[in-house]
Amino acid sequence: MLGGTRLRIYLQLRHVSNMAHLTAEIISIGDEMISGARLDTNTAWLSRRLAELGVEVHFHSTVGDTLAHNVDVFRIAVQRADLVIATGGLGPTQDDLTREAIAESIGVPLQFDPDSLAHIEALFSRRGREMPERNRSQAMFPVGATPIFNPQGTAPGVDIVASRADGTTSRIFALPGVPAEMKTMFDETVGPAILSGGQGGQFIRHSVMKFFGVGESEMEARLGDMISRTRQPRVGITVSAATISLRISATADHVAKCESMIAATREDIMERVGELYFGDGETFEQQHAVDAILRRRKERLCVVELGHAAPLGNWFAAIGDSPVLAGGLSLVGLDELRRFAGSEHADATLQECIETVRQRFSAEWLLLVDAYPDLHQLEQNAIPESSITFSVSHPDGRWTSKTESIGGHPSIVHPRIAKAGLRYLRQCFANPTGEQ
Amino acid sequence: MLGGTRLRIYLQLRHVSNMAHLTAEIISIGDEMISGARLDTNTAWLSRRLAELGVEVHFHSTVGDTLAHNVDVFRIAVQRADLVIATGGLGPTQDDLTREAIAESIGVPLQFDPDSLAHIEALFSRRGREMPERNRSQAMFPVGATPIFNPQGTAPGVDIVASRADGTTSRIFALPGVPAEMKTMFDETVGPAILSGGQGGQFIRHSVMKFFGVGESEMEARLGDMISRTRQPRVGITVSAATISLRISATADHVAKCESMIAATREDIMERVGELYFGDGETFEQQHAVDAILRRRKERLCVVELGHAAPLGNWFAAIGDSPVLAGGLSLVGLDELRRFAGSEHADATLQECIETVRQRFSAEWLLLVDAYPDLHQLEQNAIPESSITFSVSHPDGRWTSKTESIGGHPSIVHPRIAKAGLRYLRQCFANPTGEQ
Incomplete structure (x- = not known):
């Protein structure tokens, strides 16, 4: 027909x-x-x-x-x-x-x-x-x-x-x-x-690249004419809870031609926004990138989430049978963390408490998110903007931190914070000094 | 107009x-x-x-x-x-x-x-x-x-x-x-x-009741003619990740008449499915019911989730400023829990490990979910069915357990397990012997 x-x-x-x-x-x-x-x-x-x-x-x-x-x-x-x-x-x-x-x-x-x-x-x-x-x-x-x-x-x-x-x-x-x-x-x-x-005789091939770190409009501005509807291969942009996907679709009369077109487009994209890239595939998220890096390093990670959410514990658990994601702990705040760590002396530093928790998880790395904000108190239609501190305990005993101001629609602000934490962790993996 | x-x-x-x-x-x-x-x-x-x-x-x-x-x-x-x-x-x-x-x-x-x-x-x-x-x-x-x-x-x-x-x-x-x-x-x-x-002159009033514990078709069968389209007040049924909402909508020429019709319908519903009911309101879930009960009892709860998900930690954190939800811990399995508890002797019982964790959280109650299944290994379109054990550590030091077989579409099986855990916890609150 x-x-x-x-x-x-x-x-x-x-x-x-x-x-x-x-x-x-x-x-x-x-x-x-x-x-x-x-x-x-x-x-x-x-x-x-x-x-x-x-x-x-x-x-x-x-x-x-x-x-x-x-x-x-x-x-x-x-x-x-x-x-x-x-x-x-x-x-x-x-x-x-x-x-x-x-x-x-x-x-x-x-x-x-x-x-x-x-x-x-x-x-x-x-x-x-x-x-x-x-x-x-x-x-x-x-x-x-x-x-x-x-x-x-x-x-x-x-x-x-x-x-x-x-x-x-x-x-x-x-x-x-x-x-x-x-x-x-x-x-x-x-x-x-x-x-x-x-x-007959036409083929289509796709490739999906994943990014985190800027909003959709900045991404579009930096990609410029690459996302034009008439470009070949076409580059489509979608955003899900602050993760940006670029989907490259090449059509040609040979599969090999599709693939070489995709390879060239991927290079162009990496030139423009390469520092935001973390992996490939429709369902690939930063926790998968973190899991893969830790498997190569043969090091384990645990996560401590304070405040009004704890998505990372759930995301890590869902990866399934990872020998490197040791577990997660969620608590209301720093006082509860001190109590949980059960430090002998009341003036134990935060770093000492974290150290205790890290050892209990038998993990080399620990990521602390302090703290997910409460979204219930928001006025209707308000856009929250919170100051969040991410701290990482490194295998060599070092302890680095970064504070970011993070906002967005209430439905995505918690996942966005979790993802910003994973990005900071990846930066710590890449740059042993922990400096930005 | x-x-x-x-x-x-x-x-x-x-x-x-x-x-x-x-x-x-x-x-x-x-x-x-x-x-x-x-x-x-x-x-x-x-x-x-x-x-x-x-x-x-x-x-x-x-x-x-x-x-x-x-x-x-x-x-x-x-x-x-x-x-x-x-x-x-x-x-x-x-x-x-x-x-x-x-x-x-x-x-x-x-x-x-x-x-x-x-x-x-x-x-x-x-x-x-x-x-x-x-x-x-x-x-x-x-x-x-x-x-x-x-x-x-x-x-x-x-x-x-x-x-x-x-x-x-x-x-x-x-x-x-x-x-x-x-x-x-x-x-x-x-x-x-x-x-x-x-x-003019017509009023409508709504009331939303929430239930957990049976599937939609069993709920429909037990409600019988109550969900007929021509009934007044109308009773609508919706299901979201195994939580069933019944929305009662009464229309009449006086608000008071709407309200008395709703009250009578609520009684009829409670007679048929009262044991599955846990609260009222569009966004009310079992964790809110658990939070309310614990506030009345002035007792604290922590949760330990093993396996391939940890939704309860996130749900509890999201409630916001609860003085009774002490926190959550997610780990791969029982061996990791034993290691985390750091029991001195290798033959420490599971109950001893749990006791250690419960004390660190400064909580009277602990709910253990063992374990969320891995959904990645499933064949396409397969419906998983897993045997899950829920264990509860009570304030008086007792330790009760229940094992359930839980299945469903892969997209809802993890939340369904978490909700079955909350239901078991509510049963423990209501029935101090912990028996069903």
Whole structure:
């Protein structure tokens, strides 16, 4: 099944001039979405991915498991977008109406696809189970559709070109609502199909670099024209609780070409903001970088968090089976820390208390965060700004500190403080004098 | 400005028979939404609130800050929904197009409202600042609209009835995108306006009860017809990381009547699921219940978390200025706990180690969670099921334990374990023998 004429013309234009953009609408289907019971993370993910492919997302629509509403949104979407990406409603139950809604909205019947049924049956037999009769419905497709292979589940996707009255077309891709299945199918099949416009031979490769230490607007200013929408490879910027991700997306007719384009772009990025870089990968955070450094050094770390949060203890524990992250301690303040350390004499210095705790954890390094602020007392809409002291006890017995003023939206100020602490710790690893 | 004829007829029908439901579409506006940079929590919140009012939400639509797309979604929404609730695009910048889009979609001009300008100017002067000229745009309204009072910000909302070609109408409410402002304006103005259908005199009151200990489907089964959509007061169920909220919404022509209806419904609920109840309020969690109990008892608690997470330390710290939550310790496992306790003899029992730690925290109570499982090793889509032991050291020196098998989606299994630990602790408070 090849893409429609309009799609091909758009893509050819885009490859020539980078001026014409394909437009898209994302449709999210399910009672749990329309009722507000679940947040729609699929649509946000698809929006970002489509932007990376140079597609302009103009509309999102959400409907429940009601056929008439589904038909309505597909009819409207086909009229106003070049690409329609739907998620949900492809399961085997009577609530799953996406196949039927697409068929009705474009005026074709459903027909049975024996190959898809064979795939579904094989999946059940590999799990040692017989396929329930109702799963047969997942092998029904609107006439003219191509199934989209689902390597992880029973629900194949639907790829079909819908014609408009004026002879132009829109291409619909329907994917399952399960995020892991949806993402794999988009990256393996839908993304490449959009890029090649049905002509094949186009490849896309991604690379994600992670940064911490400046806000989004400063990052954008320093990257300048690198984040232009028309640049190739495209560099997309996203921020999550003060961690900045740069996602490089290269498209070319050979994988090797994608990879060399990505390598060159990574070098450009490192020249501009290299000192903020800490690692690669969608889910890679500074605690993973710290874990990796300590494993190489064969040294252990513990963390003491004072005040009104203790995220680092949780983050370190979640890394799992690290021989170098010894544990965490959370206490209200310095007095409690002194009491906890049980120093014999009342005038024990803070450093002596820390030393006691570090030894109990059998760790060479200790990071102290003093202290996470209380966010309950804030006036509504106020932006807190707190002075936080990070102290690090080094394996050679030295003790270094740094005080930073840290603010931001209340929902991210605690993680931002924790991340600033990890950055200071990384600076201590890199620079044994502990000076900035 | 009174609601349209169709709206009034619908509401009258609804009050008589409870058969006819108003339908709604929610429109979310902003480049940060359409690009996927931000998750749309406003729409989910509005969906749940509208359901509580007995309104059926049929569609969500999202658009960026592009006038033509905004006009398109408002035109479509007015045709297919009785109520259109929009969020975003009411700020003072050129990107804020909602006022213009509504005017264009229903074919009326914008006009200046002196009262709204006076409110905006007063807000600036209270903050000791002069109003920038561009904020004048926030006092422009489509002809026929009523401003919706915004007690917290400069952007008033828009309430206007749009006519359809067939003589029926749809009512549009446009609210700011800032969640705190949007929620206050919905609860104070939009919700009551929907209930009264423009005739005034209807009140709504809410009460939120919190529960832990069973899954959503068992909760639904035990509540039976109490969660029926046509019940008055309505009881809505939502689940967040294994905590169940029941939100009671009573509507009547007197506040006192709402309150007595709520009181009776609370009694019915307590009869059915009272043993799972731990407190009241949207943001109230078990750690708040534990904090309140310990304050009454004037006893302190510390927590030791082993394994691959440590959420309780963070939750307790976040409560803020509690004199009874002494702190948290996270370690990989029991061997590390023995080493940390530094017991003189190698054959010290676990209880002796715990006793040492409890004394260092100067706490009467200690809760030990052994241990949070590693979720990294899981096969994709697998549902983990782990055996977790909760142990509690009591003020009188007793030591009680309980082992539970806990599973669920990987994203909630760690919080669920932490919450099961808090439940066991609450059982220990209530039942000094520690037996179940």
